[in-house]
Amino acid sequence: MxxxxxxxxxxxxxxxxxxxxxxxxxxxxxxxxxxxxxxxxxxxxxxxxxxxxxxxxxxxxxxxxxxxxxxxxxxxxxxxxxxxxxMLHVRQKAPGQVIEDKNEREFQAYSEMLFHKVFPRIPELSDHYKKFFGGQALEYYRRMGEGSELQKKYEAQKSEVEHLINSLP
Incomplete structure (x- = not known):
């Protein structure tokens, strides 16, 4: 369809x-x-x-x-x-796969809105929304704590988000 x-x-x-x-x-x-x-x-x-x-x-x-x-x-x-x-949050909160940290859950969910790695059939957002939701992802990354283990875990993904935002008009 x-x-x-x-x-x-x-x-x-x-x-x-x-x-x-x-x-x-x-x-x-x-x-x-x-x-x-x-x-x-x-x-x-x-x-x-x-x-x-x-x-x-x-x-x-x-x-x-x-x-x-x-x-x-x-x-x-x-x-x-x-x-x-x-729906990504639904998965993140499922038995056996719970992601405890809210900042991690939100960073993953906002990143998914930009790159659609978990849900590849979802359409792309306008550049306006990519910038907005990319900013949200970076805010939750910041809230993980400067130099924290969580930040280290998502460093490469954070760079992807920054690269996307910087490439938009």
Missing amino acids: NFEQINLHLEAYKEHNQILDAARFLIHSFDLEHENFAGFGFREELSPTSMLLTAEGVLGGPQTVMIPKNLFDFDLSLVLNMIAHE
């Missing part, structure tokens, strides 16, 4: 106010599913121009991805990247 067909499906879901079904359709269509995923739920909308998604649940337990009802009022590439970010 191509991007245009997916958009048509999403419009049909939206017309019938089936937002949770539309989100499930996307994770199936873009191979984002994981056994630690408990489903979608609704969270409060921030505004017509901004959105927040979260993966909620205890570390090592099933995760529910909370989405705003106006999720599909935004650009589909952005929506897919935001959902992929949360």
Whole structure:
């Protein structure tokens, strides 16, 4: 199914106010599913121009991805990247693969939005969003602690993020 067909499906879901079904359709269509995923739920909308998604649940337990009802009022590439970010958190919090450090989880998730190594079917973001989310990745890298073991672990990936940001117009 191509991007245009997916958009048509999403419009049909939206017309019938089936937002949770539309989100499930996307994770199936873009191979984002994981056994630690408990489903979608609704969270409060921030505004017509901004959105927040979260993966909620205890570390090592099933995760529910909370989405705003106006999720599909935004650009589909952005929506897919935001959902992929949360679905990476679902994996990071799964039994046997828990990543304890929030800074590490966020650095990995923001990096995924830039390079799509875990979810290769997710479309690229605009340069504007690459810069923004790249900045977020670098902020979480900074929060790992200057010269820490975590920073050393992600040094090469941090360089990739910086190179990408510096190459953008």
